[in-house]
Amino acid sequence: MADDILLDFAGVNTYYGDLHALKNVSYKIKRGEIIALLGGNACGKSTTMKTIMGVVKPATGGVTFDGEKIDHLTPAQRVMRGIAPVLEARRLFPRMSVYENLEMGAYTRKRGPDFDEDLERVYSLFPRVKERRSQIAGTLSGGEQQMVAIGRALMARPRLLCMDEPSMGLSPLFVETVFDIITQINKQGTTIFMVEQNASMALSIADRGYVLQTGVVVLEGPARELEANPLIREAYLGEMKVDANAE
Amino acid sequence: MTTGELFLQQLINGLNLGAMYSLLALGFTLVYGIMELINFSHFNVFMVGAFIALGVLRLMGLDGQIVILTGLPLVVVILVAFVVTMFSTGMIGVGIERLLLRPLRAVTGPAAMILTIGVSYILFNIILIGVGGDTRNFANPLPSVSWHFGEATLRLRDVLIWGITIVLMLGLTYFVQFTKLGKGMRATAQDPEAARMMGVEVDNVVGLSFFIGSALAGASGLIFGLYYNYAKVDMGFSAGLRAFTAAVLGGIGNVPGAMLGGVLIGLIEAGSSQLIGQAWADVIIFSILVIVLVFRPAGLLGRQAPNKS
Numbered sequence: 001m002a003d004d005i006l007l008d009f010a011g012v013n014t015y016y017g018d019l020h021a022l023k024n025v026s027y028k029i030k031r032g033e034i035i036a037l038l039g040g041n042a043c044g045k046s047t048t049m050k051t052i053m054g055v056v057k058p059a060t061g062g063v064t065f066d067g068e069k070i071d072h073l074t075p076a077q078r079v080m081r082g083i084a085p086v087l088e089a090r091r092l093f094p095r096m097s098v099y100e101n102l103e104m105g106a107y108t109r110k111r112g113p114d115f116d117e118d119l120e121r122v123y124s125l126f127p128r129v130k131e132r133r134s135q136i137a138g139t140l141s142g143g144e145q146q147m148v149a150i151g152r153a154l155m156a157r158p159r160l161l162c163m164d165e166p167s168m169g170l171s172p173l174f175v176e177t178v179f180d181i182i183t184q185i186n187k188q189g190t191t192i193f194m195v196e197q198n199a200s201m202a203l204s205i206a207d208r209g210y211v212l213q214t215g216v217v218v219l220e221g222p223a224r225e226l227e228a229n230p231l232i233r234e235a236y237l238g239e240m241k242v243d244a245n246a247e
Numbered sequence: 248m249t250t251g252e253l254f255l256q257q258l259i260n261g262l263n264l265g266a267m268y269s270l271l272a273l274g275f276t277l278v279y280g281i282m283e284l285i286n287f288s289h290f291n292v293f294m295v296g297a298f299i300a301l302g303v304l305r306l307m308g309l310d311g312q313i314v315i316l317t318g319l320p321l322v323v324v325i326l327v328a329f330v331v332t333m334f335s336t337g338m339i340g341v342g343i344e345r346l347l348l349r350p351l352r353a354v355t356g357p358a359a360m361i362l363t364i365g366v367s368y369i370l371f372n373i374i375l376i377g378v379g380g381d382t383r384n385f386a387n388p389l390p391s392v393s394w395h396f397g398e399a400t401l402r403l404r405d406v407l408i409w410g411i412t413i414v415l416m417l418g419l420t421y422f423v424q425f426t427k428l429g430k431g432m433r434a435t436a437q438d439p440e441a442a443r444m445m446g447v448e449v450d451n452v453v454g455l456s457f458f459i460g461s462a463l464a465g466a467s468g469l470i471f472g473l474y475y476n477y478a479k480v481d482m483g484f485s486a487g488l489r490a491f492t493a494a495v496l497g498g499i500g501n502v503p504g505a506m507l508g509g510v511l512i513g514l515i516e517a518g519s520s521q522l523i524g525q526a527w528a529d530v531i532i533f534s535i536l537v538i539v540l541v542f543r544p545a546g547l548l549g550r551q552a553p554n555k556s
Contacts, residue, residue, distance in 0.1 A: 053444050076446035091441040093434045095551070104434050107427070108446035152445075 003067075004030045006191050007052070007083075007160055012061035014047055021047040023215040024061070027193075029160070034182070034192040036206035036223065038199045038236055044215040045195040046088055049164045052193070053085050054078050065160070080108045084158035088165050088195075090149040094138030098129060098148050101137050105155030114157070122151035125181060143174040150181065154190075161185065163194040167201060179205050199236035203227045211236075248398045255399040257517040263405055263474050265513025266412035270467040271490035272497070272505035273419065274340075274460030280436040280500035281456045282352075283552050287363040288343055290487030291370035292461050296336040296468030297478040298374055301385055303331045309386035316388040324388055329411065332469050333462040339370075340461025341454050349450070367483075374480045382479045385472035408470050415466060416506055419459065423502060432456060436500065439553050485529075489516070492536050498546030507547060 007029040014022040022044045029035050039045050050056040052063060054075045062071045065081055073081070084105070092101050102122060106115055123130035126147040132140060137148060146166065153161055166182065167175040175198065183205050186192050196202035203209055203223045211219040211232065219226065226232050248256070271293055278286045307324055308314065316324055343366055351359045392403040423429040428451075434442040435452045443449050471486060472478050493512040497504025512532055519531035539547065 055440060055443055074448070075443045076448055079444070079446040085444045087441055087444065091438055093437040093441070095437055096430070096433060100430060103430060104442070104445045104447075107431060107434075111427075156446075 005064075006031045006066055007193065008064040009048070009052065010061055010064065012051060012058040012063070014044075014051055014056060014058045016047075021215050022051070022058070025212070025215070025217055026061075027210055027217075029191060029193055031191055032186070032189070033207045034186050034194065034205055036199075036202035036209040037193065037195045037212060038197075038202065038209055038226075038232070039195075039212035040197070042214075043212045045212055046164055047215075048212070049085065049088075049162050049195060052078075052083060052162055076108055079156050079158075082157070082159035084153040084156035084161055086149050086153045086161065086163040086166060089168060090142075090145045092137040092140075092145055092148055092152070094136070096137055097134050098137055098140070099133040101148055101152050102129075102133075102155050105152035106157075108156065115155075118155050118157055122154050125154075125184065126151055142169050143171065143177075146170060146174075146178060150178075150185075154185070158190060160191045160193060163192065165195055165197060167196060167198045175201060199232065200227075252397040252399045253521060255396055257521045258514070259399065259401055259405055261514035261517030262510065263408050263470075263513070264516050265510035266408050267467050267470045267474065267486065267509075268490045268493045268512050269506045269509025270412060270415060270463045270470070271486065272493040272509045273416075273502065274464045275491050275494040276497075276499055276502060276505040277456045277460040279494070280502075280551055281432065281439075281453055281553070284348075284359050284363070285491075286457075286460075287360065287487075288366035288370065289363075289460065289464055289491075290483040291367045291374075292336050292339055292343075293464040293468045293471075293487055293490075294478075294480065294483035295339060295370050295374060296332055296461075296465030297385075297472050297482060298378060298383075298468075299335045299465065300328055300332040300469040300472055301383060301478050303328050304386045304388070309388050314386065314388055315390050317390055321388060321390075325407070328469060329466060332465040334465075336465030336468070337458040337462035340457040340464075343461075344454055344457040349453075371480060371483070378480070380480050382477050385476045385478055387473060387476055389473070404473060408473060411466065412470070415463060419463070419502070422459075428452075428455065436551065436553055489529075489532060492532060496536055496539055496546055498548040498550045500551035501546065501548045504546055504548035504551075511547075 005028055009025065009027040012022050012025045025044065025048065027035070037045055037048060047056060051058055054073060062069060064070065065083060070078055070081065093104060102119065106118065109115065128144060129147050129151050132144060137145065140148065166178050170178060179201050182192060182194065194202060203226055206223040208221065209223050209226045210217050219229065219231065274289050275286065278284055307327065347362060347366060348359055351362060389404050389407065394401045423433060431442065431447040432452050432455060434445065435447055435449055439449055471482065489512050490509065493508035494505045496511060497508030515532055515535060516528045519528050523531065
């Protein structure tokens with residue numbers, strides 16, 4: 001049963017100076033799942049991502065990936081183990097070409113036939129990225145940048161894809177495309193841990209979800225149950241509708 | 248000399264100075280581009296480089312007397328002098344970063360910059376105590392081959408300085424543009440945190456930028472010696488200040504900008520020495536800097552600094 005667990009994020013407490021950003025937070029992610037992590041601004045979602053990637057160190061608690069404790073590993077070593085991030089606000093390298101950005105995703109890997117295979121896979125998922133491959137990343141539209149950001153993460157050939165707000169700043173139409181692609185990537189065998197403010201979209205494709213409020217997990221359960229939960233409907237789904245109208 | 252010959256002669260002189268300033272400016276720009284640090288110790292890494300070159304030439308039997316080499320021995324001596332000098336100053340740069348700056352990495356504010364000023368004085372005093380404050384003659388093993396265009400003279404020395412500078416710049420450009428480490432370096436310069444999460448070891452990249460920048464400062468120090476035929480403990484300040492100006496003029500953090508800025512400063516110095524007088528060269532250089540920065544605050548090719556997140 002324990003073998004099912006790909007990522008075990010157990011009892012993590014993280015501080016930024018005096019700020020207690022994560023308070024005894026635990027997530028268990030099984031192989032092949034899509035997990036949605038919901039919550040408002042500054043609730044600890046991005047800290048969760050940074051803790052998994054190893055750029056923020058937890059004060060207590062720890063992270064186990066595929067049965068191995070990874071707390072002492074550098075970000076590079078974690079990428080090599082099969083964890084890749086899609087960062088908040090894309091964070092492409094703006095003065096590098098699209099192709100070079102994809103290469104950076106495969107930075108920890110040896111160049112070989114695998115690289116070309118993964119490149120083809122990214123290009124077939126995103127024909128647009130192939131068209132734009134020699135363009136400077138900073139000149140792409142937000143939607144195109146998101147495609148490159150996802151493609152860049154896939155170039156690490158990850159087993160766990162950690163996505164920080166994949167729908168942020170995208171047009172409603174493109175949000176649907178992105179979530180379709182996430183589902184597709186998941187079907188191809190990659191486990192997905194996704195931080196999202198767009199709760200309705202996230203829960204519609206997720207298997208399970210967690211709700212984080214000021215550093216505490218207040219709710220967790222199957223996505224269908226969370227969708228039906230009155231608290232969620234009021235706090236997140238309702239809030240998102242207002243936001244959607246405001247755009 | 249006719250006006251045309253004067254122009255040609257100052258062009259030759261200016262390109263020599265430009266080669267020296269460009270190589271030195273690259274060190275400022277590489278380090279600034281990666282960690283937004285103005286590294287004032289770079290001034291005196293350049294000076295130490297000139298003295299290391301002096302020592303290397305002396306070890307090879309060239310100690311200030313006129314010894315002219317030709318053919319293979321000349322090539323070997325020049326090559327060994329550049330390689331040993333550049334490697335030594337490169338390692339000095341790495342040492343400064345690893346031992347002194349890395350502990351300060353997490354400290355925000357000007358502490359790291361102030362530290363580099365301190366390091367600059369330490370290097371200055373090491374040479375002052377070890378070698379003394381006198382002007383040292385720099386051995387010049389080059390045969391006095393030259394070509395004449397009217398009264399303008401192009402020396403073998405000039406061609407050598409340009410050739411080496413061009414090779415170093417092409418090498419640097421190739422490294423930064425096309426190698427994996429070079430791409431990791433550019434990525435770190437653009438977004439350090441994202442680069443880390445892609446698996447770039449930022450410590451290595453920072454160390455590398457210090458190594459390359461300081462190695463180029465060593466090459467620049469050796470070129471200074473070959474051009475002016477001397478080395479002196481206080482040579483770092485004026486050359487370093489002009490090279491730093493060159494980096495800002497081109498757009499600090501911008502590698503082609505540093506190359507362009509260096510060549511421009513060299514040409515301006517040579518031109519203004521000719522037209523107005525040596526004493527006015529700095530006035531002209533810094534006036535042009537002020538004018539450029541008023542109208543183009545980011546420098547000619549644009550400042551490039553890491554994204555803050």
